[in-house]
Amino acid sequence: MTSLSSSPTDPGAVDGPHPVFTESSRLQARLHDLVPGGAHTYARGSDQYPEHMTPIIERGRGARVWDVDGNAYVEYGMGLRSVTLGHAYEPVNAAVREALDRGMSFSRPSRLEVDAAEDFLGLVSGADMVKFAKNGSDATTAALKLARAATGRETVAVADQPFFSTDDWFIGNTPMNAGIPDAVRAGTVGFTYNDLGSLRALFDAHPGRIAAVFMEAATALHDPAPGFLEGVREMCTAEGTVLVFDEMITGFRWSASGAQAVYGVTPDLSTWGKAMGNGFPVSALAGRRELMELGGLRTDADRVFLLSTTHGPETAGLTAFRAVVEAYRREDPVATMRRQGTTLAEACNEVVAAAGLGEFVDVVGHPACLVFRTRDASGRPSQEMRTVFLAELLRRGVLGQSFVISAAHTDADVEQTVNAVAGALPAYGRALELGADAVLDGRPVAPALRSTAAPRRLR
Incomplete structure (x- = not known):
């Protein structure tokens, strides 16, 4: 790689030796x-x-x-x-170290599952129930399954935002879609964030067939335009479609209660992960009781197999989540x-x-x-x-x-x-x-989601 001049008059000079790798x-x-x-x-x-x-x-x-x-x-x-x-934030680590001495995983629910659920629902006021898991993709796919079961529909409308799931329903419509059947890919349709007309056009093109609308309420580069989120909420309600907010990034960055609290629009379901454990693996699906209970025991409908994971309730992740909540209460x-x-x-x-x-x-x-x-x-x-x-x-x-x-x-x-x-x-x-x-030594970086290993195929 071409080195910058070491001259003290060079504003780009690197102090000390260049790093070696x-x-x-x-x-x-x-x-x-x-x-x-x-x-x-x-x-x-x-x-x-x-x-x-x-x-x-x-x-x-x-x-x-x-x-x-x-x-x-x-x-x-x-x-x-x-x-x-x-x-290595010490209050979270200390709480997890203490939890380790009490065991990690049991054959029945632990008291911690009650406490963590109460903590979560105390933050997310628009949700009645929550179920914990380990990664965000499991939560988003579970949300889609609930929406399809509740509506009897199959199509999902997804905003033009970077990422929602590793599962076929989303990845099938990215450039990295090898191995995904065309029929699965056809079940996902896209609309433009901050463009209510583009979503309206999808409902018109797929009348009575859209089970869910998936979107982030906001992204790094785009806040919702005035009236946009409210318009999406009204449209989904009128069409009998489940509105899902992905709070993987916005949760605990925009607010501990998510972007839905910042913008004042409540989805039917929301999905969470990332910062809720400060690096410890924990994710969540939350939402309205009548939807969430489709995976429970208070329903006469056909049951949804909803986030039945061995490690979803293990004590380290849930303890880390509770310690994060406490840190957000104590600090800002x-x-x-x-x-x-x-x-x-x-x-x-x-x-x-x-x-x-x-x-x-x-x-x-x-x-x-x-x-x-x-x-x-x-x-x-x-x-x-x-x-x-x-x-x-x-x-x-x-x-x-x-x-x-x-x-x-x-x-x-x-x-x-x-x-x-x-x-x-x-x-x-x-x-x-x-x-x-x-200036460069070697090839440039490439998009993570692309159809071939080129331009960074290993030699």
């Missing part, structure tokens, strides 16, 4: 031999990072992580948005993330503007869910320029595919990040002038 590279190669894709989550894959710069993490604390080569980083993304209180992580995220975005955009590169790089989005956008010399979104930026940040001790922050990010963490952005800009400018190939 010897052991990370060895372990990443071994992972590719052992695990398809070299990671257990596509978003964590080596193709999401510059070639030869794919850190393998040894440990983390607060907002910092250390890789197996001893390099330290301020981390963003925070476990794919699953950590809001910081890595949402306000901290909003404050630190706002500071980070404003400061980064200031140094970019000062370098005259504001039309090519910017930091945007919800303060608790920031992303950086990278564009080429023509002003088009660019994976090549994204790779240049990622590599330069890594050199300066900042790791992240985004600037998704946590309440553990200190002023010093933010300052280091802003300095790293400033330091990355000279190389970015050279890449704009000469082309990314003049």
